[in-house]
Amino acid sequence: GEDVEQSLFLSVREGDSSVINCTYTDSSSTYLYWYKQEPGAGLQLLTYIFSNMDMKQDQRLTVLLNKKDKHLSLRIADTQTGDSAIYFCVRYRTSRSGYSTLTFGKGTMLLVSP
Amino acid sequence: GAGVSQSPSNKVTEKGKDVELRCDPISGHTALYWYRQSLGQGLEFLIYFQGNSAPDKSGLPSDRFSAERTGGSVSTLTIQRTQQEDSAVYLCASSLGSAGGPSRPGELFFGEGSRLTVL
Numbered sequence: 205g206e207d208v209e210q211s212l213f214l215s216v217r218e219g220d221s222s223v224i225n226c227t228y229t230d231s232s233s234t235y236l237y238w239y240k241q242e243p244g245a246g247l248q249l250l251t252y253i254f255s256n257m258d259m260k261q262d263q264r265l266t267v268l269l270n271k272k273d274k275h276l277s278l279r280i281a282d283t284q285t286g287d288s289a290i291y292f293c294v295r296y297r298t299s300r301s302g303y304s305t306l307t308f309g310k311g312t313m314l315l316v317s318p
Numbered sequence: 319g320a321g322v323s324q325s326p327s328n329k330v331t332e333k334g335k336d337v338e339l340r341c342d343p344i345s346g347h348t349a350l351y352w353y354r355q356s357l358g359q360g361l362e363f364l365i366y367f368q369g370n371s372a373p374d375k376s377g378l379p380s381d382r383f384s385a386e387r388t389g390g391s392v393s394t395l396t397i398q399r400t401q402q403e404d405s406a407v408y409l410c411a412s413s414l415g416s417a418g419g420p421s422r423p424g425e426l427f428f429g430e431g432s433r434l435t436v437l
Contacts, residue, residue: 246429246431305363
């Protein structure tokens with residue numbers, strides 16, 4: 205299976221909460237991240253969590269990490285139309301050559317309707 | 319410039335031709351990455367340069383793909399004898415150091431990509 209898996213599409217109404225889920229296979233990941241890609245723009249780091257944390261809150265964003273189930277989620281409170289984007293679940297890994305790189309999921313397209 | 323710059327932004331080529339894609343990272347960033355983004359496939363790691371160390375080429379899909387980084391700055395990704403399956407957006411990113419470093423670990427700064435279409 206894929207290193208990092210996430211659902212491909214999520215549609216919500218403006219003002220609702222959005223929850224984007226991700227599962228990963230490598231329990232040795234030390235960091236897990238959410239990157240955001242807006243239409244016509246480059247990828248940007250949205251938030252991250254250390255593997256020894258269960259939760260991280262940053263304004264409207266809440267990241268939950270369940271290490272036992274290897275499950276990561278991103279909750280966006282009071283979702284706005286400007287939150288429409290592709291959200292990538294990303295884990296820090298060491299490649300076969302011993303280098304440290306980031307492994308991206310396929311991305312979840314979040315569509316927020318007014 | 320202030321951000322990662324990539325050129326060309328769009329490239330249309332014929333099957334079998336060679337292409338070169340350029341990346342100008344943020345000044346002072348020692349790490350440089352190439353990723354490929356295909357429709358429905360997410361981001362695929364291609365190659366990673368860190369300072370003067372030998373690059374991590376473990377993600378290059380075939381020997382038609384190669385990359386150089388001159389003087390620790392600008393990088394060129396070369397695809398020889400292009401095939402239709404090479405069509406994708408090629409993204410370059412840079413960072414201060416290897417992923418997982420201090421401050422905002424894992425923060426890669428991405429360019430807007432080079433969209434390659436092979437006819």
